[in-house]
Amino acid sequence: MPKHGEPSTQGEKTTPDDSMRKLEVVVPTPLTQLSAMNYRHWAMRMEVHLDAQNLWDMVAGTETNRQKDRLALSAMLAAIPETSGVQLDIKKSAKENWEIIRSFHVGIDRLVQSRAQGLRREFENLTMKKEEKISEFTDNFTSVVFELRQCGDNIKDREAVRKLLRSMPPRYDSLTLTLEQFGDLETMSLVEAIGSLKIHEMRLAERDAREEEQALLTRALNRLKKTKAQEEGQSSRGRGRGRGCGRSKTQPDEDQKQDGDRKPFDKSKVRRYNCQNFGHFADECTNEKKP
Structure with missing residues:
Protein backbone atom coordinates (compact mmCIF):
# COMPACT_ATOMS: atom_id res chain seq x y z
CA MET A 1 0.00 0.00 0.00
CA PRO A 2 1.33 3.45 -0.84
CA LYS A 3 1.85 5.90 1.95
CA HIS A 4 -0.51 8.82 2.39
CA GLY A 5 0.21 11.52 -0.18
CA GLU A 6 2.11 9.28 -2.59
CA PRO A 7 0.64 8.49 -6.03
CA SER A 8 -0.58 4.97 -6.50
CA THR A 9 1.45 2.75 -8.81
CA GLN A 10 -1.15 0.03 -8.96
CA GLY A 11 -1.77 -1.16 -12.47
CA GLU A 12 1.56 0.13 -13.85
CA LYS A 13 3.83 -2.35 -15.54
CA THR A 14 7.62 -2.29 -15.62
CA THR A 15 9.59 -3.69 -18.51
CA PRO A 16 13.31 -4.22 -19.15
CA ASP A 17 13.17 -1.27 -21.56
CA ASP A 18 12.70 1.13 -18.64
CA SER A 19 16.50 1.33 -18.35
CA MET A 20 16.64 2.71 -21.92
CA ARG A 21 15.61 6.28 -21.47
CA LYS A 22 14.17 8.26 -24.30
CA LEU A 23 16.82 9.99 -26.41
CA GLU A 24 16.78 13.74 -25.94
CA VAL A 25 19.12 15.93 -27.95
CA VAL A 26 19.48 19.60 -27.09
CA VAL A 27 20.65 21.53 -30.13
CA PRO A 28 22.52 24.71 -29.08
CA THR A 29 21.27 27.88 -30.69
CA PRO A 30 22.80 28.96 -32.88
CA LEU A 31 25.08 26.24 -34.20
CA THR A 32 28.07 27.23 -36.30
CA GLN A 33 26.64 27.83 -39.76
CA LEU A 34 28.37 26.21 -42.71
CA SER A 35 29.77 28.65 -45.29
CA ALA A 36 31.97 28.53 -48.35
CA MET A 37 35.19 29.09 -46.34
CA ASN A 38 34.70 27.47 -42.94
CA TYR A 39 34.12 23.78 -43.68
CA ARG A 40 37.03 22.54 -41.54
CA HIS A 41 35.97 24.66 -38.59
CA TRP A 42 32.31 23.67 -39.07
CA ALA A 43 33.10 19.95 -39.36
CA MET A 44 35.21 20.01 -36.18
CA ARG A 45 32.51 21.73 -34.13
CA MET A 46 29.75 19.55 -35.57
CA GLU A 47 31.68 16.37 -34.75
CA VAL A 48 32.14 17.54 -31.14
CA HIS A 49 28.45 18.42 -30.89
CA LEU A 50 27.23 15.09 -32.28
CA ASP A 51 29.66 13.13 -30.14
CA ALA A 52 28.45 14.98 -27.02
CA GLN A 53 24.89 13.95 -27.92
CA ASN A 54 25.98 10.32 -28.47
CA LEU A 55 25.14 10.63 -32.18
CA TRP A 56 28.55 10.58 -33.88
CA ASP A 57 28.33 6.81 -34.27
CA MET A 58 25.61 7.41 -36.86
CA VAL A 59 27.95 9.55 -38.99
CA ALA A 60 30.95 7.29 -38.45
CA GLY A 61 28.85 4.27 -39.49
CA THR A 62 29.68 2.19 -36.43
CA GLU A 63 26.06 1.94 -35.24
CA THR A 64 22.62 1.64 -36.80
CA ASN A 65 19.62 3.20 -35.11
CA ARG A 66 16.85 4.91 -37.04
CA GLN A 67 15.89 7.37 -34.33
CA LYS A 68 19.48 8.39 -33.56
CA ASP A 69 20.20 8.66 -37.29
CA ARG A 70 17.31 11.12 -37.74
CA LEU A 71 18.46 13.14 -34.74
CA ALA A 72 22.01 13.38 -36.14
CA LEU A 73 20.71 14.49 -39.55
CA SER A 74 18.42 17.03 -37.88
CA ALA A 75 21.39 18.61 -36.07
CA MET A 76 23.32 18.77 -39.35
CA LEU A 77 20.44 20.43 -41.16
CA ALA A 78 20.15 23.02 -38.39
CA ALA A 79 23.75 24.09 -39.08
CA ILE A 80 23.38 24.43 -42.86
CA PRO A 81 21.86 27.64 -44.32
CA GLU A 82 19.23 27.36 -46.99
CA THR A 83 21.42 29.27 -49.45
CA SER A 84 24.43 27.00 -49.06
CA GLY A 85 23.73 25.18 -52.31
CA VAL A 86 24.40 21.77 -50.77
CA GLN A 87 21.98 19.21 -52.19
CA LEU A 88 21.17 16.91 -49.30
CA ASP A 89 18.79 13.98 -49.43
CA ILE A 90 16.80 13.53 -46.22
CA LYS A 91 15.88 10.02 -47.30
CA LYS A 92 19.51 9.01 -47.01
CA SER A 93 21.32 8.36 -43.75
CA ALA A 94 23.26 10.93 -41.73
CA LYS A 95 26.50 9.27 -42.83
CA GLU A 96 25.60 9.59 -46.54
CA ASN A 97 24.60 13.24 -46.17
CA TRP A 98 27.82 13.95 -44.28
CA GLU A 99 29.80 12.56 -47.22
CA ILE A 100 27.78 14.77 -49.61
CA ILE A 101 28.74 17.86 -47.62
CA ARG A 102 32.37 16.81 -47.43
CA SER A 103 32.69 16.08 -51.15
CA PHE A 104 31.07 19.42 -51.98
CA HIS A 105 33.60 21.36 -49.88
CA VAL A 106 36.77 19.37 -50.53
CA GLY A 107 37.77 21.69 -53.38
CA ILE A 108 37.12 24.77 -51.25
CA ASP A 109 39.15 23.18 -48.47
CA ARG A 110 42.15 23.12 -50.81
CA LEU A 111 41.63 26.83 -51.46
CA VAL A 112 41.60 27.44 -47.73
CA GLN A 113 44.92 25.62 -47.38
CA SER A 114 46.39 27.75 -50.16
CA ARG A 115 45.13 30.87 -48.41
CA ALA A 116 46.72 29.65 -45.16
CA GLN A 117 50.09 29.27 -46.89
CA GLY A 118 49.88 32.84 -48.22
CA LEU A 119 48.95 34.14 -44.78
CA ARG A 120 51.86 32.26 -43.23
CA ARG A 121 54.30 33.99 -45.62
CA GLU A 122 52.69 37.34 -44.84
CA PHE A 123 53.01 36.58 -41.10
CA GLU A 124 56.72 35.80 -41.39
CA ASN A 125 57.40 39.02 -43.36
CA ARG A 207 60.15 61.59 -23.47
CA ASP A 208 60.21 62.95 -27.04
CA ALA A 209 57.85 65.76 -26.00
CA ARG A 210 60.14 66.74 -23.11
CA GLU A 211 63.21 66.71 -25.34
CA GLU A 212 61.47 68.86 -27.94
CA GLU A 213 60.36 71.33 -25.27
CA GLN A 214 63.93 71.56 -23.96
CA ALA A 215 65.27 72.11 -27.48
CA LEU A 216 62.78 74.93 -28.09
CA LEU A 217 63.76 76.58 -24.79
CA THR A 218 67.46 76.33 -25.64
CA ARG A 219 66.93 77.89 -29.07
CA ALA A 220 64.89 80.72 -27.52
CA LEU A 221 67.65 81.47 -24.98
CA ASN A 222 70.29 81.47 -27.71
CA ARG A 223 68.27 83.93 -29.79
CA LEU A 224 67.83 86.18 -26.73
CA LYS A 225 71.58 86.18 -26.02
CA LYS A 226 72.35 86.94 -29.66
CA THR A 227 69.89 89.85 -29.74
CA LYS A 228 71.30 91.29 -26.50
CA ALA A 229 74.84 91.08 -27.83
CA GLN A 230 73.84 92.90 -31.02
CA GLU A 231 72.15 95.67 -29.04
CA GLU A 232 75.23 96.13 -26.83
CA GLY A 233 77.46 96.32 -29.92
CA GLN A 234 75.30 98.98 -31.53
CA SER A 235 75.27 101.01 -28.29
CA SER A 236 79.06 100.98 -28.00
CA ARG A 237 79.48 102.08 -31.62
CA GLY A 238 77.03 104.96 -31.00
CA ARG A 239 79.06 106.22 -28.05
CA GLY A 240 82.23 106.27 -30.16
CA ARG A 241 80.81 108.58 -32.83
CA GLY A 242 81.49 112.37 -33.00
CA ARG A 243 85.05 112.33 -31.68
CA GLY A 244 86.27 114.48 -34.65
CA CYS A 245 85.25 118.11 -34.93
CA GLY A 246 83.15 118.30 -31.74
CA ARG A 247 85.82 116.99 -29.46
CA SER A 248 86.54 118.93 -26.31
CA LYS A 249 89.99 120.41 -25.78
CA THR A 250 90.18 118.76 -22.41
CA GLN A 251 90.05 115.27 -23.96
CA PRO A 252 93.69 115.27 -25.13
CA ASP A 253 94.84 116.26 -21.64
CA GLU A 254 92.94 113.31 -20.11
CA ASP A 255 94.41 110.98 -22.69
CA GLN A 256 97.85 112.25 -21.87
CA LYS A 257 97.25 111.63 -18.16
CA GLN A 258 96.23 108.05 -18.85
CA ASP A 259 99.30 107.39 -20.99
CA GLY A 260 102.40 109.35 -20.01
CA ASP A 261 104.38 108.05 -22.96
CA ARG A 262 101.95 109.55 -25.50
CA LYS A 263 103.18 112.61 -27.46
CA PRO A 264 101.50 116.04 -26.87
CA PHE A 265 98.33 116.53 -28.86
CA ASP A 266 98.84 118.51 -32.05
CA LYS A 267 95.84 120.82 -32.68
CA SER A 268 97.23 121.84 -36.02
CA LYS A 269 95.70 118.67 -37.48
CA VAL A 270 92.23 119.43 -36.12
CA ARG A 271 89.92 120.95 -38.72
CA ARG A 272 86.93 122.98 -37.57
CA TYR A 273 83.75 121.93 -39.31
CA ASN A 274 82.09 125.41 -39.36
CA CYS A 275 84.95 127.57 -40.59
CA GLN A 276 86.97 124.84 -42.32
CA ASN A 277 90.17 126.08 -40.64
CA PHE A 278 92.77 124.07 -38.72
CA GLY A 279 94.38 124.60 -35.33
CA HIS A 280 91.48 125.07 -32.88
CA PHE A 281 88.41 123.36 -31.36
CA ALA A 282 84.74 124.37 -31.62
CA ASP A 283 84.72 126.38 -28.36
CA GLU A 284 87.78 128.34 -29.55
CA CYS A 285 86.39 129.21 -32.98
CA THR A 286 85.52 132.90 -33.64
CA ASN A 287 85.28 132.66 -37.42
CA GLU A 288 82.09 132.75 -39.41
CA LYS A 289 80.51 129.52 -40.67
CA LYS A 290 81.42 128.60 -44.20
CA PRO A 291 79.26 126.46 -46.46
Missing part, protein backbone atom coordinates in the same frame (compact mmCIF):
# COMPACT_ATOMS: atom_id res chain seq x y z
CA LEU A 126 55.55 41.37 -40.98
CA THR A 127 57.81 44.22 -39.79
CA MET A 128 56.80 47.47 -38.15
CA LYS A 129 57.82 50.59 -40.08
CA LYS A 130 59.63 53.46 -38.39
CA GLU A 131 56.76 55.95 -38.81
CA GLU A 132 54.06 53.38 -37.98
CA LYS A 133 52.24 53.42 -34.64
CA ILE A 134 51.90 50.40 -32.36
CA SER A 135 48.09 50.38 -32.60
CA GLU A 136 48.20 50.34 -36.41
CA PHE A 137 50.78 47.57 -36.62
CA THR A 138 49.25 45.36 -33.92
CA ASP A 139 45.79 45.62 -35.52
CA ASN A 140 47.21 44.25 -38.75
CA PHE A 141 49.30 41.67 -36.87
CA THR A 142 46.36 40.26 -34.89
CA SER A 143 44.19 40.22 -38.01
CA VAL A 144 46.71 37.98 -39.79
CA VAL A 145 46.95 35.69 -36.75
CA PHE A 146 43.15 35.40 -36.55
CA GLU A 147 42.85 34.56 -40.26
CA LEU A 148 45.55 31.92 -39.91
CA ARG A 149 43.62 30.26 -37.11
CA GLN A 150 40.42 30.45 -39.14
CA CYS A 151 42.19 28.65 -41.98
CA GLY A 152 43.26 25.81 -39.71
CA ASP A 153 46.80 26.98 -38.86
CA ASN A 154 46.86 26.41 -35.11
CA ILE A 155 49.39 29.14 -34.38
CA LYS A 156 50.16 29.40 -30.67
CA ASP A 157 50.41 32.61 -28.65
CA ARG A 158 54.06 31.96 -27.77
CA GLU A 159 54.97 31.85 -31.47
CA ALA A 160 52.95 35.00 -32.20
CA VAL A 161 54.52 36.86 -29.25
CA ARG A 162 58.08 36.01 -30.31
CA LYS A 163 57.36 37.10 -33.88
CA LEU A 164 55.78 40.35 -32.61
CA LEU A 165 58.89 41.24 -30.58
CA ARG A 166 61.14 40.48 -33.57
CA SER A 167 59.05 42.82 -35.73
CA MET A 168 59.68 45.91 -33.58
CA PRO A 169 61.98 48.77 -34.77
CA PRO A 170 65.25 49.55 -32.89
CA ARG A 171 63.66 52.16 -30.61
CA TYR A 172 61.82 49.30 -28.83
CA ASP A 173 64.96 47.24 -28.24
CA SER A 174 65.09 48.05 -24.53
CA LEU A 175 61.59 46.65 -23.97
CA THR A 176 61.95 43.60 -26.20
CA LEU A 177 65.25 42.63 -24.55
CA THR A 178 63.69 43.00 -21.11
CA LEU A 179 60.72 40.82 -22.04
CA GLU A 180 62.97 38.18 -23.60
CA GLN A 181 65.32 38.06 -20.61
CA PHE A 182 62.93 38.45 -17.68
CA GLY A 183 59.48 37.68 -19.13
CA ASP A 184 58.02 34.22 -19.54
CA LEU A 185 57.36 34.16 -23.27
CA GLU A 186 56.08 30.59 -23.05
CA THR A 187 53.03 31.68 -21.04
CA MET A 188 52.71 35.34 -22.11
CA SER A 189 49.56 36.00 -24.12
CA LEU A 190 49.52 38.04 -27.31
CA VAL A 191 47.20 40.58 -25.67
CA GLU A 192 49.65 41.06 -22.78
CA ALA A 193 52.59 41.61 -25.14
CA ILE A 194 50.65 44.18 -27.18
CA GLY A 195 49.68 46.02 -23.97
CA SER A 196 53.33 46.25 -22.90
CA LEU A 197 54.31 47.67 -26.28
CA LYS A 198 51.57 50.31 -26.14
CA ILE A 199 52.68 51.44 -22.67
CA HIS A 200 56.28 51.69 -23.89
CA GLU A 201 55.12 53.76 -26.88
CA MET A 202 53.36 56.22 -24.54
CA ARG A 203 56.54 56.63 -22.48
CA LEU A 204 58.62 57.23 -25.60
CA ALA A 205 56.15 59.89 -26.75
CA GLU A 206 56.35 61.65 -23.37
Whole structure:
Protein backbone atom coordinates (compact mmCIF):
# COMPACT_ATOMS: atom_id res chain seq x y z
CA MET A 1 0.00 0.00 0.00
CA PRO A 2 1.33 3.45 -0.84
CA LYS A 3 1.85 5.90 1.95
CA HIS A 4 -0.51 8.82 2.39
CA GLY A 5 0.21 11.52 -0.18
CA GLU A 6 2.11 9.28 -2.59
CA PRO A 7 0.64 8.49 -6.03
CA SER A 8 -0.58 4.97 -6.50
CA THR A 9 1.45 2.75 -8.81
CA GLN A 10 -1.15 0.03 -8.96
CA GLY A 11 -1.77 -1.16 -12.47
CA GLU A 12 1.56 0.13 -13.85
CA LYS A 13 3.83 -2.35 -15.54
CA THR A 14 7.62 -2.29 -15.62
CA THR A 15 9.59 -3.69 -18.51
CA PRO A 16 13.31 -4.22 -19.15
CA ASP A 17 13.17 -1.27 -21.56
CA ASP A 18 12.70 1.13 -18.64
CA SER A 19 16.50 1.33 -18.35
CA MET A 20 16.64 2.71 -21.92
CA ARG A 21 15.61 6.28 -21.47
CA LYS A 22 14.17 8.26 -24.30
CA LEU A 23 16.82 9.99 -26.41
CA GLU A 24 16.78 13.74 -25.94
CA VAL A 25 19.12 15.93 -27.95
CA VAL A 26 19.48 19.60 -27.09
CA VAL A 27 20.65 21.53 -30.13
CA PRO A 28 22.52 24.71 -29.08
CA THR A 29 21.27 27.88 -30.69
CA PRO A 30 22.80 28.96 -32.88
CA LEU A 31 25.08 26.24 -34.20
CA THR A 32 28.07 27.23 -36.30
CA GLN A 33 26.64 27.83 -39.76
CA LEU A 34 28.37 26.21 -42.71
CA SER A 35 29.77 28.65 -45.29
CA ALA A 36 31.97 28.53 -48.35
CA MET A 37 35.19 29.09 -46.34
CA ASN A 38 34.70 27.47 -42.94
CA TYR A 39 34.12 23.78 -43.68
CA ARG A 40 37.03 22.54 -41.54
CA HIS A 41 35.97 24.66 -38.59
CA TRP A 42 32.31 23.67 -39.07
CA ALA A 43 33.10 19.95 -39.36
CA MET A 44 35.21 20.01 -36.18
CA ARG A 45 32.51 21.73 -34.13
CA MET A 46 29.75 19.55 -35.57
CA GLU A 47 31.68 16.37 -34.75
CA VAL A 48 32.14 17.54 -31.14
CA HIS A 49 28.45 18.42 -30.89
CA LEU A 50 27.23 15.09 -32.28
CA ASP A 51 29.66 13.13 -30.14
CA ALA A 52 28.45 14.98 -27.02
CA GLN A 53 24.89 13.95 -27.92
CA ASN A 54 25.98 10.32 -28.47
CA LEU A 55 25.14 10.63 -32.18
CA TRP A 56 28.55 10.58 -33.88
CA ASP A 57 28.33 6.81 -34.27
CA MET A 58 25.61 7.41 -36.86
CA VAL A 59 27.95 9.55 -38.99
CA ALA A 60 30.95 7.29 -38.45
CA GLY A 61 28.85 4.27 -39.49
CA THR A 62 29.68 2.19 -36.43
CA GLU A 63 26.06 1.94 -35.24
CA THR A 64 22.62 1.64 -36.80
CA ASN A 65 19.62 3.20 -35.11
CA ARG A 66 16.85 4.91 -37.04
CA GLN A 67 15.89 7.37 -34.33
CA LYS A 68 19.48 8.39 -33.56
CA ASP A 69 20.20 8.66 -37.29
CA ARG A 70 17.31 11.12 -37.74
CA LEU A 71 18.46 13.14 -34.74
CA ALA A 72 22.01 13.38 -36.14
CA LEU A 73 20.71 14.49 -39.55
CA SER A 74 18.42 17.03 -37.88
CA ALA A 75 21.39 18.61 -36.07
CA MET A 76 23.32 18.77 -39.35
CA LEU A 77 20.44 20.43 -41.16
CA ALA A 78 20.15 23.02 -38.39
CA ALA A 79 23.75 24.09 -39.08
CA ILE A 80 23.38 24.43 -42.86
CA PRO A 81 21.86 27.64 -44.32
CA GLU A 82 19.23 27.36 -46.99
CA THR A 83 21.42 29.27 -49.45
CA SER A 84 24.43 27.00 -49.06
CA GLY A 85 23.73 25.18 -52.31
CA VAL A 86 24.40 21.77 -50.77
CA GLN A 87 21.98 19.21 -52.19
CA LEU A 88 21.17 16.91 -49.30
CA ASP A 89 18.79 13.98 -49.43
CA ILE A 90 16.80 13.53 -46.22
CA LYS A 91 15.88 10.02 -47.30
CA LYS A 92 19.51 9.01 -47.01
CA SER A 93 21.32 8.36 -43.75
CA ALA A 94 23.26 10.93 -41.73
CA LYS A 95 26.50 9.27 -42.83
CA GLU A 96 25.60 9.59 -46.54
CA ASN A 97 24.60 13.24 -46.17
CA TRP A 98 27.82 13.95 -44.28
CA GLU A 99 29.80 12.56 -47.22
CA ILE A 100 27.78 14.77 -49.61
CA ILE A 101 28.74 17.86 -47.62
CA ARG A 102 32.37 16.81 -47.43
CA SER A 103 32.69 16.08 -51.15
CA PHE A 104 31.07 19.42 -51.98
CA HIS A 105 33.60 21.36 -49.88
CA VAL A 106 36.77 19.37 -50.53
CA GLY A 107 37.77 21.69 -53.38
CA ILE A 108 37.12 24.77 -51.25
CA ASP A 109 39.15 23.18 -48.47
CA ARG A 110 42.15 23.12 -50.81
CA LEU A 111 41.63 26.83 -51.46
CA VAL A 112 41.60 27.44 -47.73
CA GLN A 113 44.92 25.62 -47.38
CA SER A 114 46.39 27.75 -50.16
CA ARG A 115 45.13 30.87 -48.41
CA ALA A 116 46.72 29.65 -45.16
CA GLN A 117 50.09 29.27 -46.89
CA GLY A 118 49.88 32.84 -48.22
CA LEU A 119 48.95 34.14 -44.78
CA ARG A 120 51.86 32.26 -43.23
CA ARG A 121 54.30 33.99 -45.62
CA GLU A 122 52.69 37.34 -44.84
CA PHE A 123 53.01 36.58 -41.10
CA GLU A 124 56.72 35.80 -41.39
CA ASN A 125 57.40 39.02 -43.36
CA LEU A 126 55.55 41.37 -40.98
CA THR A 127 57.81 44.22 -39.79
CA MET A 128 56.80 47.47 -38.15
CA LYS A 129 57.82 50.59 -40.08
CA LYS A 130 59.63 53.46 -38.39
CA GLU A 131 56.76 55.95 -38.81
CA GLU A 132 54.06 53.38 -37.98
CA LYS A 133 52.24 53.42 -34.64
CA ILE A 134 51.90 50.40 -32.36
CA SER A 135 48.09 50.38 -32.60
CA GLU A 136 48.20 50.34 -36.41
CA PHE A 137 50.78 47.57 -36.62
CA THR A 138 49.25 45.36 -33.92
CA ASP A 139 45.79 45.62 -35.52
CA ASN A 140 47.21 44.25 -38.75
CA PHE A 141 49.30 41.67 -36.87
CA THR A 142 46.36 40.26 -34.89
CA SER A 143 44.19 40.22 -38.01
CA VAL A 144 46.71 37.98 -39.79
CA VAL A 145 46.95 35.69 -36.75
CA PHE A 146 43.15 35.40 -36.55
CA GLU A 147 42.85 34.56 -40.26
CA LEU A 148 45.55 31.92 -39.91
CA ARG A 149 43.62 30.26 -37.11
CA GLN A 150 40.42 30.45 -39.14
CA CYS A 151 42.19 28.65 -41.98
CA GLY A 152 43.26 25.81 -39.71
CA ASP A 153 46.80 26.98 -38.86
CA ASN A 154 46.86 26.41 -35.11
CA ILE A 155 49.39 29.14 -34.38
CA LYS A 156 50.16 29.40 -30.67
CA ASP A 157 50.41 32.61 -28.65
CA ARG A 158 54.06 31.96 -27.77
CA GLU A 159 54.97 31.85 -31.47
CA ALA A 160 52.95 35.00 -32.20
CA VAL A 161 54.52 36.86 -29.25
CA ARG A 162 58.08 36.01 -30.31
CA LYS A 163 57.36 37.10 -33.88
CA LEU A 164 55.78 40.35 -32.61
CA LEU A 165 58.89 41.24 -30.58
CA ARG A 166 61.14 40.48 -33.57
CA SER A 167 59.05 42.82 -35.73
CA MET A 168 59.68 45.91 -33.58
CA PRO A 169 61.98 48.77 -34.77
CA PRO A 170 65.25 49.55 -32.89
CA ARG A 171 63.66 52.16 -30.61
CA TYR A 172 61.82 49.30 -28.83
CA ASP A 173 64.96 47.24 -28.24
CA SER A 174 65.09 48.05 -24.53
CA LEU A 175 61.59 46.65 -23.97
CA THR A 176 61.95 43.60 -26.20
CA LEU A 177 65.25 42.63 -24.55
CA THR A 178 63.69 43.00 -21.11
CA LEU A 179 60.72 40.82 -22.04
CA GLU A 180 62.97 38.18 -23.60
CA GLN A 181 65.32 38.06 -20.61
CA PHE A 182 62.93 38.45 -17.68
CA GLY A 183 59.48 37.68 -19.13
CA ASP A 184 58.02 34.22 -19.54
CA LEU A 185 57.36 34.16 -23.27
CA GLU A 186 56.08 30.59 -23.05
CA THR A 187 53.03 31.68 -21.04
CA MET A 188 52.71 35.34 -22.11
CA SER A 189 49.56 36.00 -24.12
CA LEU A 190 49.52 38.04 -27.31
CA VAL A 191 47.20 40.58 -25.67
CA GLU A 192 49.65 41.06 -22.78
CA ALA A 193 52.59 41.61 -25.14
CA ILE A 194 50.65 44.18 -27.18
CA GLY A 195 49.68 46.02 -23.97
CA SER A 196 53.33 46.25 -22.90
CA LEU A 197 54.31 47.67 -26.28
CA LYS A 198 51.57 50.31 -26.14
CA ILE A 199 52.68 51.44 -22.67
CA HIS A 200 56.28 51.69 -23.89
CA GLU A 201 55.12 53.76 -26.88
CA MET A 202 53.36 56.22 -24.54
CA ARG A 203 56.54 56.63 -22.48
CA LEU A 204 58.62 57.23 -25.60
CA ALA A 205 56.15 59.89 -26.75
CA GLU A 206 56.35 61.65 -23.37
CA ARG A 207 60.15 61.59 -23.47
CA ASP A 208 60.21 62.95 -27.04
CA ALA A 209 57.85 65.76 -26.00
CA ARG A 210 60.14 66.74 -23.11
CA GLU A 211 63.21 66.71 -25.34
CA GLU A 212 61.47 68.86 -27.94
CA GLU A 213 60.36 71.33 -25.27
CA GLN A 214 63.93 71.56 -23.96
CA ALA A 215 65.27 72.11 -27.48
CA LEU A 216 62.78 74.93 -28.09
CA LEU A 217 63.76 76.58 -24.79
CA THR A 218 67.46 76.33 -25.64
CA ARG A 219 66.93 77.89 -29.07
CA ALA A 220 64.89 80.72 -27.52
CA LEU A 221 67.65 81.47 -24.98
CA ASN A 222 70.29 81.47 -27.71
CA ARG A 223 68.27 83.93 -29.79
CA LEU A 224 67.83 86.18 -26.73
CA LYS A 225 71.58 86.18 -26.02
CA LYS A 226 72.35 86.94 -29.66
CA THR A 227 69.89 89.85 -29.74
CA LYS A 228 71.30 91.29 -26.50
CA ALA A 229 74.84 91.08 -27.83
CA GLN A 230 73.84 92.90 -31.02
CA GLU A 231 72.15 95.67 -29.04
CA GLU A 232 75.23 96.13 -26.83
CA GLY A 233 77.46 96.32 -29.92
CA GLN A 234 75.30 98.98 -31.53
CA SER A 235 75.27 101.01 -28.29
CA SER A 236 79.06 100.98 -28.00
CA ARG A 237 79.48 102.08 -31.62
CA GLY A 238 77.03 104.96 -31.00
CA ARG A 239 79.06 106.22 -28.05
CA GLY A 240 82.23 106.27 -30.16
CA ARG A 241 80.81 108.58 -32.83
CA GLY A 242 81.49 112.37 -33.00
CA ARG A 243 85.05 112.33 -31.68
CA GLY A 244 86.27 114.48 -34.65
CA CYS A 245 85.25 118.11 -34.93
CA GLY A 246 83.15 118.30 -31.74
CA ARG A 247 85.82 116.99 -29.46
CA SER A 248 86.54 118.93 -26.31
CA LYS A 249 89.99 120.41 -25.78
CA THR A 250 90.18 118.76 -22.41
CA GLN A 251 90.05 115.27 -23.96
CA PRO A 252 93.69 115.27 -25.13
CA ASP A 253 94.84 116.26 -21.64
CA GLU A 254 92.94 113.31 -20.11
CA ASP A 255 94.41 110.98 -22.69
CA GLN A 256 97.85 112.25 -21.87
CA LYS A 257 97.25 111.63 -18.16
CA GLN A 258 96.23 108.05 -18.85
CA ASP A 259 99.30 107.39 -20.99
CA GLY A 260 102.40 109.35 -20.01
CA ASP A 261 104.38 108.05 -22.96
CA ARG A 262 101.95 109.55 -25.50
CA LYS A 263 103.18 112.61 -27.46
CA PRO A 264 101.50 116.04 -26.87
CA PHE A 265 98.33 116.53 -28.86
CA ASP A 266 98.84 118.51 -32.05
CA LYS A 267 95.84 120.82 -32.68
CA SER A 268 97.23 121.84 -36.02
CA LYS A 269 95.70 118.67 -37.48
CA VAL A 270 92.23 119.43 -36.12
CA ARG A 271 89.92 120.95 -38.72
CA ARG A 272 86.93 122.98 -37.57
CA TYR A 273 83.75 121.93 -39.31
CA ASN A 274 82.09 125.41 -39.36
CA CYS A 275 84.95 127.57 -40.59
CA GLN A 276 86.97 124.84 -42.32
CA ASN A 277 90.17 126.08 -40.64
CA PHE A 278 92.77 124.07 -38.72
CA GLY A 279 94.38 124.60 -35.33
CA HIS A 280 91.48 125.07 -32.88
CA PHE A 281 88.41 123.36 -31.36
CA ALA A 282 84.74 124.37 -31.62
CA ASP A 283 84.72 126.38 -28.36
CA GLU A 284 87.78 128.34 -29.55
CA CYS A 285 86.39 129.21 -32.98
CA THR A 286 85.52 132.90 -33.64
CA ASN A 287 85.28 132.66 -37.42
CA GLU A 288 82.09 132.75 -39.41
CA LYS A 289 80.51 129.52 -40.67
CA LYS A 290 81.42 128.60 -44.20
CA PRO A 291 79.26 126.46 -46.46
